[in-house]
Structures are given as C-alpha cells and as structure tokens.
Amino acid sequence: MAQSKALEQPIEALDETTLELRAGRRDRWLTSLTFLVLFSIWVALTGSGLWEPLIKPIFLPSPVAVFEAFQNLLEGGYQGRSLGYHVGISFYRFATAFSFCILVGVPLGLLLGMSRPIRAVIEPPIEAIRPVPKLALLPLFLIWFGIGNLSKIVVIAAPVFPIIVISAMQAVRSVSQKKIQAAQALGAGTLTVFRRVVLPASLPGIFTGIRVSLSIGVTMLVGAELTATSEGIAWMALTAAEYLSTDIVLVGVLIMAIMGYTLDRIVRALEARLVHWSGKD
Amino acid sequence: MSIEPFDLNGRDRRNGAKLAVEHLSKSFGSGTSAVQALAPLDLSVRTGDFLCVVGPSGCGKTTLLNIVGGFERPTSGRALIDDRPITKPGRERGVVFQQGALFNWMSVVENVAFGPRSCGVPAEKARQHARELLEMVGLAGFAHRYPYELSGGMQQRVGIARALANDPEILLMDEPFAALDQQTRELLQEEIRGIWRRTGKTILWITHSIEEALFLATHIVVMTARPGRVKAAFRSRFSESPDPLIAATPEFTAAKRQIVELLRSESQRAQSLEATV
Numbered sequence: 001m002a003q004s005k006a007l008e009q010p011i012e013a014l015d016e017t018t019l020e021l022r023a024g025r026r027d028r029w030l031t032s033l034t035f036l037v038l039f040s041i042w043v044a045l046t047g048s049g050l051w052e053p054l055i056k057p058i059f060l061p062s063p064v065a066v067f068e069a070f071q072n073l074l075e076g077g078y079q080g081r082s083l084g085y086h087v088g089i090s091f092y093r094f095a096t097a098f099s100f101c102i103l104v105g106v107p108l109g110l111l112l113g114m115s116r117p118i119r120a121v122i123e124p125p126i127e128a129i130r131p132v133p134k135l136a137l138l139p140l141f142l143i144w145f146g147i148g149n150l151s152k153i154v155v156i157a158a159p160v161f162p163i164i165v166i167s168a169m170q171a172v173r174s175v176s177q178k179k180i181q182a183a184q185a186l187g188a189g190t191l192t193v194f195r196r197v198v199l200p201a202s203l204p205g206i207f208t209g210i211r212v213s214l215s216i217g218v219t220m221l222v223g224a225e226l227t228a229t230s231e232g233i234a235w236m237a238l239t240a241a242e243y244l245s246t247d248i249v250l251v252g253v254l255i256m257a258i259m260g261y262t263l264d265r266i267v268r269a270l271e272a273r274l275v276h277w278s279g280k281d
Numbered sequence: 282m283s284i285e286p287f288d289l290n291g292r293d294r295r296n297g298a299k300l301a302v303e304h305l306s307k308s309f310g311s312g313t314s315a316v317q318a319l320a321p322l323d324l325s326v327r328t329g330d331f332l333c334v335v336g337p338s339g340c341g342k343t344t345l346l347n348i349v350g351g352f353e354r355p356t357s358g359r360a361l362i363d364d365r366p367i368t369k370p371g372r373e374r375g376v377v378f379q380q381g382a383l384f385n386w387m388s389v390v391e392n393v394a395f396g397p398r399s400c401g402v403p404a405e406k407a408r409q410h411a412r413e414l415l416e417m418v419g420l421a422g423f424a425h426r427y428p429y430e431l432s433g434g435m436q437q438r439v440g441i442a443r444a445l446a447n448d449p450e451i452l453l454m455d456e457p458f459a460a461l462d463q464q465t466r467e468l469l470q471e472e473i474r475g476i477w478r479r480t481g482k483t484i485l486w487i488t489h490s491i492e493e494a495l496f497l498a499t500h501i502v503v504m505t506a507r508p509g510r511v512k513a514a515f516r517s518r519f520s521e522s523p524d525p526l527i528a529a530t531p532e533f534t535a536a537k538r539q540i541v542e543l544l545r546s547e548s549q550r551a552q553s554l555e556a557t558v
Contacts, residue, residue: 176381178381179381179382179383179384181350181352181370181376181378182378182382182383182384183384183399184351184352184369184370185350185351185370185371185374185375185376185444186372186375186395186399186400186443186446186447187371187396187399187400187447188395196395200386201384201386203386275386276427277385277427277429280427280429
C-alpha cells in the first residue's frame with residue numbers, strides 16, 4: 001500500500017532526506033511496538049484483574065497493582081518519608097558524586113593526557129585500584145566516612161571517578177598529532193593549542209566516558225543504599241523486598257530505571273549540541 | 282620544453298638559499314632495531330622555487346617535511362631557513378597536510394582565521410582576512426560551514442587558505458592532493474599553480490605523483506628508497522607553460538618516462554625492503 005503510494009509520487013520527491021525521514025519514522029514505530037509487546041506480555045501473564053494471573057503477584061504484580069502501589073506511595077510515602085524525599089535523597093547522593101567526578105576527574109584526566117611526568121605519577125595508582133570491586137570497599141568507607149551521606153557519595157564516586165579520569169586522558173592522547181602540528185605551524189602557543197585544539201578534540205571522548213559511567217553510577221546507588229541508611233529510593237526497594245512487597249520493589253526499580261534513562265538522554269542531548277563534530281573525522 | 286639534470290647544491294644555490302638542508306639524516310629506534318629513514322641528504326631551495334620531492338613510499342619524504350616543519354628533530358645534520366637552524370614550528374612556514382588536519386569544531390572561516398588570531402591579530406580583522414582568502418580559493422559561500430560538511434577537495438582548499446592566512450614565506454605541502462579523485466586533483470593543481478604565480482611563494486611539495494611534480498614544479502628531486510637520498514634532481518619548465526593540457530604533449534611523456542625509469546628500480550628496492558622487515 002505504502003509502496004504503491006510512493007510509486008505515484010515523482011522521483012524527485014523521494015530524495016535522500018525524505019527516504020531517511022521515512023526510515024526514521026518506521027524505526028520509531030517498530031521500537032514502540034517492541035515496548036507495546038513487552039507490556040502486553042506483562043499484562044497477560046499477571047492477569048491485571050481481567051483473568052487469573054499465570055504468575056503469582058508475589059513474584060510479578062500486575063501493572064495495575066504497581067500503579068496502585070505508586071499512588072499509595074505518592075499519598076502516604078514510605079516508612080514515614082514521602083516518595084519525593086526518597087527520590088530526592090538518592091538523586092542528591094548520585095548528583096553530588098557525579099558532579100565531583102566531572103569537576104575534578106575531567107581536569108585531572110586532561111592534565112594526565114598532557115603531561116608525561118604527571119601521568120607517570122598518577123596513572124599507575126588509578127589503574128591499580130580500577131579493577132578492585134568498589135562495593136567490597138563499602139564497609140571500609142562506612143568506617144572512614146561514617147554512616148551519613150558522605151560514605152554513600154564516596155561509594156558511587158569510587159568506580160565513576162577512574163572511568164572519567166582515564167577516558168579524559170585517553171581522549172587527550174588520541175587527539176590527532178596532525179591537528180596539533182597544524183596549530184603549531186600556524187603560530188599557536190601551548191595554551192592556545194590546548195584551549196582551541198586539544199580540549200575541543202577531546203570533548204567527544206570525555207562525553208563517552210560520562211555516558212558509560214552514568215549507568216555504573218546508578219548501579220552503585222543501589223549498593224550505596226544497601227546498608228546503614230533508612231532513606232533513598234534503592235533502600236525503599238531493598239527493604240520492601242524483605243517484606244515481599246514486590247509491587248513497591250517494582251515502583252523503586254522503575255523509578256531508578258527512568259532516572260538512568262533520563263540522565264542518559266540528557267547527556268546525549270548535550271553531546272549532540274556541544275560536540276556536533278563527534279565521529280566526523 | 283623538457284627537464285634537464287641539475288645540481289641542487291651548486292655554490293650559487295647554496296648562498297642565499299631560502300631553505301637549506303645539510304647532511305640531514307634521521308633514524309627511528311635504536312640499536313639493532315633502528316631504522317634509518319633518511320640518509321644524509323642535501324637540498325637547497327631558493328626564494329620563489331616550486332620544488333617537488335618525489336620518491337617511492339617509505340623513502341622518508343614525509344620525515345623530511347616534518348623536520349623542515351619543525352615537528353621532528355634530525356638525528357644528524359640540520360635544516361636552515363634563511364640561514365637560521367629550524368628547531369620548532371614557525372609561522373613563516375605554512376604547512377598543508379594530506380587531510381584530517383582541519384579543526385572540525387570550528388567553522389571554515391574560523392579555521393582560516395586561526396593562524397592570524399594565534400599570532401595576535403584581532404578576531405574580527407582575522408576573520409575579514411580569512412573571508413578574502415576563502416574567496417580566493419572559491420569557497421566564499423562556505424565560510425560558516427564546518428569542515429566535515431565539505432567534500433575532500435573543498436577541505437584541501439580550506440587547508441591551503443588556512444596555511445596562506447599567516448602569509449608564510451614558504452609553503453610545505455605533504456601530498457595535499459593524494460586522497461582526491463583525478464578531476465578534483467587536476468583542478469586544484471591548476472589553482473595552486475595560479476596561487477604560486479600570483480604570490481611568488483616558495484613551495485616545498487612532497488608527492489608520489491610524477492605528473493603532479495612535472496606539472497607544478499620548477500625543480501624536481503627524485504629520492505631513493507629507504508634510507509632516502511637524492512637520486513637525481515631536475516629543472517623543469519613544464520610549469521611555466523600556459524597550456525593546461527601540457528601533460529598530453531610528447532615532451533611531457535618523455536620527461537615522465539625518464540623519471541619513471543629512475544623510480545622503478547627504487548620502488549622495487551622499496552618493496553623488497555618492506556618484505557624483509
């Protein structure tokens with residue numbers, strides 16, 4: 001049907017852009033279809049009040065039950081605190097850790113990329129602690145930084161920081177030598193070469209590092225709220241699991257998923273705006 | 282019209298040479314794994330010369346240009362510009378690279394204005410000058426595009442305009458047209474010849490294309506396989522011809538054959554060298 005319609009149009013109308021737009025629309029449609037199918041399976045398996053659930057609600061509550069749990073949480077909060085408070089405190093821990101990693105890690109990575117001696121001093125220790133599972137250090141962090149927010153922030157920052165430092169360093173080191181030489185031949189001094197060549201050329205790599213570490217950061221949030229706290233969205237899901245309140249667990253999981261997804265989208269949008277030259281070499 | 286053998290290092294050329302290369306050699310690595318890229322090599326380029334260096338791949342042409350550009354240090358010998366040793370890059374030497382040396386995060390006009398701005402010219406004045414140069418290379422309408430939006434040929438025009446922006450005394454060109462298709466390359470060759478005639482710049486041009494060398498150069502240096510030495514040097518008059526179809530003449534073909542024969546044995550030697558590495 002669509003094909004015969006296309007055939008009726010003059011050839012000029014089917015230029016690259018139009019075809020690309022069409023393909024894009026089709027892709028989006030297919031993607032929404034995937035989610036629709038997954039959601040339907042969820043509805044079907046759990047009955048959703050329409051028929052007998054095939055899976056016990058204790059294992060997988062229906063979308064309706066999850067939505068009701070969400071409404072109850074919105075109205076009554078969880079364990080004496082509002083849902084917004086739990087989300088807020090988790091976001092605070094996450095955002096503080098991440099801001100620190102970007103504000104300190106990116107400049108440090110740039111410095112490491114620029115200077116061999118500094119790299120020789122700082123890179124080996126960072127590389128050495130990188131493979132250590134940071135969650136294993138949680139008890140130590142609790143002793144060092146107390147049971148307050150600081151230990152949670154440190155746990156989240158611990159794996160994110162080296163990723164951001166190393167990716168910024170690699171980004172600097174992989175800046176095309178030709179571009180640097182071109183700038184030098186044009187009379188640019190070290191500072192100009194850094195500010196107008198090395199820094200912009202490294203931005204795509206830095207963004208990749210930030211995006212990769214976002215999901216790790218959200219994962220670490222769960223680890224951070226495992227113990228020694230009684231607030232936060234991951235803590236809510238973890239304690240609800242102890243009482244087999246699967247609906248509340250799912251609300252918590254979905255909120256964290258949406259948080260991770262939204263942050264990724266924001267960074268992607270920023271990336272598309274700020275580093276339009278990414279991957280264009 | 283033809284090419285004639287020529288002593289590149291005659292006393293009359295040595296004195297007052299714009300660019301002189303004296304016993305220059307370069308090795309990479311050390312000990313038994315050392316590779317000698319350039320054998321001791323002598324060259325002199327006078328003001329207004331258009332000197333093309335042709336040689337088999339891996340003969341050290343680019344190494345030579347990198348040393349003259351000030352990006353690499355020689356292992357022995359020295360390169361001089363106006364009798365001053367070259368130790369680092371400088372604005373009196375404009376460099377045009379093969380490709381990928383444009384700044385993709387800056388618009389075309391900012392790329393061209395980069396040199397003057399880096400040398401302290403106020404931004405607006407530098408941009409004005411950049412726009413004039415873009416007009417000269419036929420890219421007036423593309424000032425606010427980004428390099429990655431342009432074709433390969435247009436990118437090289439930007440590269441040439443950018444190198445000219447600082448008004449350098451000598452242009453160093455490292456196979457600038459090697460990645461372009463035949464038609465674009467011929468068009469740009471004509472344009473660069475026009476620019477050379479108008480501006481009277483001294484040009485050191487690295488290429489592996491014999492036609493390109495014959496079409497453009499006043500002097501042609503043929504290099505040996507690694508380690509690169511001067512195998513032969515010629516004075517060429519073809520670049521003086523107003524005929525854009527000069528390459529179709531029998532004289533041109535004869536000259537080309539002469540250089541091809543010189544290069545063929547070197548290319549074979551280069552390949553056997555590669556096989557043993």
